[in-house]
Amino acid sequence: MQGWRKALVLATMLASIAVLAVTAGLASAHGNKANIGNGTLNIMGFGKGDDVAETRAAIASKVVGGTINRPSGSFNDQTFLAAVASGNPPDLVYLDRQKVGSYAAKGAFMPLTSCIKSQKINMKQYRQAAVNEITYKNQIYGIPEFYDVRTILVDNKVLDQSGVSIGALNPAKPAALLAAAKKMVKFDSNGNVTRIGFDPKMPEFFPLWAKAYGVDILSKDGLHANLNAPGAVKALTYAMSLINAQGGWNKFKSFRDTWDFFGSDNQVQKNQVGAWPMEQWYYNVLASGSPDVHITALQFRNLKNQPINYETGSAWAIPKGAKNPQAACAWAKAMTSVSTWMAAARNRAALRKASKTPYTGISTGNSIADQDIYKQTYTSINPFFDEAVKKVLDVQRFSFGIPASPASAEFQAAWQNAVNRVLAGQQTPKQALDQAQKEATAAIKAATK
Amino acid sequence: MATAIAAAPGPLARARRWFAGFGERDTWAAFAFLSPWLFGFIVFTSGPMIASLVLSFTDYSIIQTTHNVGWANYHNALHDPYVRTAMRNTFIYTAISVPLHVIVALWLASLLARVGRFGGFFRTAFYLPQMSPSVATGILYLLIFNGSFGVLNVALRYLHISGPYWTTDPNWVKPGLALMISVWGVGASVVIFLAAIKGVPQHLYEAAAMDGASSWRKFRDVTLPMISPAIFFVVIINTINGLQTFDQVYTAFFNQSTPYGTNASLMYAIYIFQQAFSFLKFGYASALSWLLFLVIAVITIIQIVASRRFVYYEGQR
Numbered sequence: 144m145q146g147w148r149k150a151l152v153l154a155t156m157l158a159s160i161a162v163l164a165v166t167a168g169l170a171s172a173h174g175n176k177a178n179i180g181n182g183t184l185n186i187m188g189f190g191k192g193d194d195v196a197e198t199r200a201a202i203a204s205k206v207v208g209g210t211i212n213r214p215s216g217s218f219n220d221q222t223f224l225a226a227v228a229s230g231n232p233p234d235l236v237y238l239d240r241q242k243v244g245s246y247a248a249k250g251a252f253m254p255l256t257s258c259i260k261s262q263k264i265n266m267k268q269y270r271q272a273a274v275n276e277i278t279y280k281n282q283i284y285g286i287p288e289f290y291d292v293r294t295i296l297v298d299n300k301v302l303d304q305s306g307v308s309i310g311a312l313n314p315a316k317p318a319a320l321l322a323a324a325k326k327m328v329k330f331d332s333n334g335n336v337t338r339i340g341f342d343p344k345m346p347e348f349f350p351l352w353a354k355a356y357g358v359d360i361l362s363k364d365g366l367h368a369n370l371n372a373p374g375a376v377k378a379l380t381y382a383m384s385l386i387n388a389q390g391g392w393n394k395f396k397s398f399r400d401t402w403d404f405f406g407s408d409n410q411v412q413k414n415q416v417g418a419w420p421m422e423q424w425y426y427n428v429l430a431s432g433s434p435d436v437h438i439t440a441l442q443f444r445n446l447k448n449q450p451i452n453y454e455t456g457s458a459w460a461i462p463k464g465a466k467n468p469q470a471a472c473a474w475a476k477a478m479t480s481v482s483t484w485m486a487a488a489r490n491r492a493a494l495r496k497a498s499k500t501p502y503t504g505i506s507t508g509n510s511i512a513d514q515d516i517y518k519q520t521y522t523s524i525n526p527f528f529d530e531a532v533k534k535v536l537d538v539q540r541f542s543f544g545i546p547a548s549p550a551s552a553e554f555q556a557a558w559q560n561a562v563n564r565v566l567a568g569q570q571t572p573k574q575a576l577d578q579a580q581k582e583a584t585a586a587i588k589a590a591t592k
Numbered sequence: 593m594a595t596a597i598a599a600a601p602g603p604l605a606r607a608r609r610w611f612a613g614f615g616e617r618d619t620w621a622a623f624a625f626l627s628p629w630l631f632g633f634i635v636f637t638s639g640p641m642i643a644s645l646v647l648s649f650t651d652y653s654i655i656q657t658t659h660n661v662g663w664a665n666y667h668n669a670l671h672d673p674y675v676r677t678a679m680r681n682t683f684i685y686t687a688i689s690v691p692l693h694v695i696v697a698l699w700l701a702s703l704l705a706r707v708g709r710f711g712g713f714f715r716t717a718f719y720l721p722q723m724s725p726s727v728a729t730g731i732l733y734l735l736i737f738n739g740s741f742g743v744l745n746v747a748l749r750y751l752h753i754s755g756p757y758w759t760t761d762p763n764w765v766k767p768g769l770a771l772m773i774s775v776w777g778v779g780a781s782v783v784i785f786l787a788a789i790k791g792v793p794q795h796l797y798e799a800a801a802m803d804g805a806s807s808w809r810k811f812r813d814v815t816l817p818m819i820s821p822a823i824f825f826v827v828i829i830n831t832i833n834g835l836q837t838f839d840q841v842y843t844a845f846f847n848q849s850t851p852y853g854t855n856a857s858l859m860y861a862i863y864i865f866q867q868a869f870s871f872l873k874f875g876y877a878s879a880l881s882w883l884l885f886l887v888i889a890v891i892t893i894i895q896i897v898a899s900r901r902f903v904y905y906e907g908q909r
Contacts, residue, residue, distance in 0.1 A: 220869045220870065221869050224654045224655070224869070224872070227654055227655055228654045245872075246655070249653065249655050249656050249872065250655060250656060251655040333740075333749070335740040335741070336740065346851060346852070347851065392760060393739055393757035393760045393761055394739070394740060394757075396759075396760050396852070397738050397739040397740035397741065397742075397757060397759070397760065398740055398741070400734055400735075400738055400759070401738060401740075401741050550871075552870045552871055552872075553870075553871050556866070556870065556871075559851055560853075560854070560855075563851075563852055563853060563854045564854055564855060566852075566854075567760065567761075567762050567854045567855075567856065568762070569762060569854065569855060569856075586871075
């Protein structure tokens with residue numbers, strides 16, 4: 144067959160798969176069609192996306208009906224605030240769950256009590272940690288969508304080369320992990336790091352390390368910071384000791400900045416890192432760019448040797464003053480329902496199969512959807528990725544998130560700045576976290592006045 | 593011989609002359625041509641400025657009820673340690689970047705003035721970086737100035753110099769940023785200086801040559817004084833830009849995907865942005881903006897006063 148004919152056949156197949164997936168999703172019924180008041184649903188933060196986004200958007204559009212306005216780009220505080228200031232807020236926003244609390248506390252979002260009731264949304268299908276993130280003062284302000292989990296990603300080749308056992312890569316055994324990191328790290332003749340042994344992923348994963356040392360850095364009600372709790376100080380001190388044992392922050396970060404993170408010459412392919420905690424979506428990057436790597440996924444464990452997972456993700460929220468809250472609610476429900484996720488997963492699996500690239504599944508905020516996706520759409524890639532995908536699914540039940548707070552942004556800035564000051568050698572962990580605690584407490588106090 | 597010097601007209605006379613100009617048709621034509629800019633200035637610049645002045649006395653957050661807080665925002669700003677840190681960083685950055693920018697631009701313009709055949713090519717080459725988005729410059733900074741493997745330190749290593757960790761060492765972050773941003777964006781100033789150098793009358797150089805002046809003396813005593821208005825312009829513009837520096841530093845250190853900003857890289861404009869758009873403290877951010885405006889105004893006035901001693905305008909004694 145000639146090349147163009149092959150392409151035509153492939154394109155037809157892909158189009159058919161997409162149509163089938165969308166039809167299947169629609170056929171599985173999404174309750175009553177929403178009544179769009181002014182004929183347009185304005186969504187902010189959900190511009191044109193990948194196949195998973197677009198398959199679900201097509202289903203949700205059919206469910207909601209009318210015109211769907213989705214300007215390009217992700218959620219932007221400036222754009223959102225400008226729309227609110229002009230008295231013309233969007234009907235629906237798609238944003239990071241960690242932002243929901245602040246906006247909810249300031250009265251920018253509607254509580255979804257009536258939305259959940261009228262659309263009969265089963266909140267139990269969503270993962271509890273994700274729901275906690277968008278619950279403020281016992282009211283739910285969002286519908287959870289994606290769900291990022293963290294496991295320790297191990298490059299087996301580095302382990303073999305260094306003679307380190309996989310059991311040593313356990314944060315529950317700090318001394319063994321430190322020794323393993325020292326064994327795996329490599330330097331060139333100029334003293335530059337050329338391979339990182341174990342990257343604690345600071346400052347981003349400080350909440351995970353603090354939790355491993357028994358500290359929730361923010362109380363469940365989001366009103367009390369615990370940033371300078373002794374466990375948090377110990378966690379940061381330990382994470383710093385890992386970095387210092389591998390050349391110190393300057394050399395460590397300089398080397399990390401050179402990685403081809405999303406490319407086929409990524410740090411795992413080139414054996415530039417032994418292990419590091421990472422979000423689950425990176426398995427998908429590896430599967431696409433370098434499917435032949437030999438990896439292992441490990442659960443991150445606390446000092447009691449229990450698995451823990453720091454989760455983050457996105458959510459749908461309805462701003463106060465939205466002209467079409469009913470349609471917005473119907474859209475949020477449709478986008479996050481089991482059948483919609485399944486349609487998107489089937490479509491992606493088919494697309495990947497057609498393009499002969501591995502498919503690692505989709506991690507959603509909907510626990511029922513996740514189970515079905517894995518059971519019905521996942522096909523074996525190789526033992527390494529198969530085990531990793533299983534581990535990602537398994538770790539989800541040990542999740543915790545940062546609770547919604549009226550000062551989420553200030554709180555995040557306080558601990559992130561503190562960790563950065565320690566990394567830069569400007570303060571000790573105790574000094575930095577004491578300062579962060581003061582700043583976070585003052586910010587929360589000001590926000591709750 | 594006694595020279596009669598006409599007395600400069602007083603402010604009243606100047607104002608009278610200005611108003612008298614409206615009797616002429618040309619004045620109206622000039623204002624007609626200026627009107628798009630005037631409209632833009634009033635609606636998009638002075639309007640928001642006045643609004644922000646009003647907001648600076650409130651706790652405006654867009655989404656909550658606004659209250660009058662008097663001078664509290666200004667009082668808090670003066671006692672906010674981050675304001676002091678950000679202001680100090682911004683001053684240090686500006687103090688390094690402006691002289692560096694002027695020296696490099698002047699040097700390149702002097703070289704270009706001598707290039708005959710390929711002048712156009714080099715002018716384009718020097719101006720090209722100016723065309724790249726500032727966000728890209730921020731990312732490039734992280735790559736070029738990487739302490740271990742960046743092009744700059746690798747080159748220094750060939751000279752047996754161990755380069756610093758520009759992007760992570762708090763002592764080297766500001767010099768690194770100044771070096772990158774000021775040199776990268778040198779193109780526009782090169783063009784300005786080149787035009788000024790080309791405008792220096794040749795007979796001045798000929799006279800200097802007849803007096804036996806060396807190339808350096810010609811540059812110091814002829815070129816520099818003659819192009820001093822251009823230098824003054826570049827200094828003023830770059831000082832204001834330096835004090836408002838934002839995008840490259842934000843991209844390199846404060847972006848969501850690069851959350852590594854420390855006290856060493858916190859610039860004043862970034863702090864204003866964080867207060868406004870991350871923490872929704874628009875009233876406080878407005879007060880901070882007005883403090884920056886005052887600082888820039890004072891520095892500019894000082895520069896203008898100082899320029900009277902150093903800047904030579906043709907036809908002026």
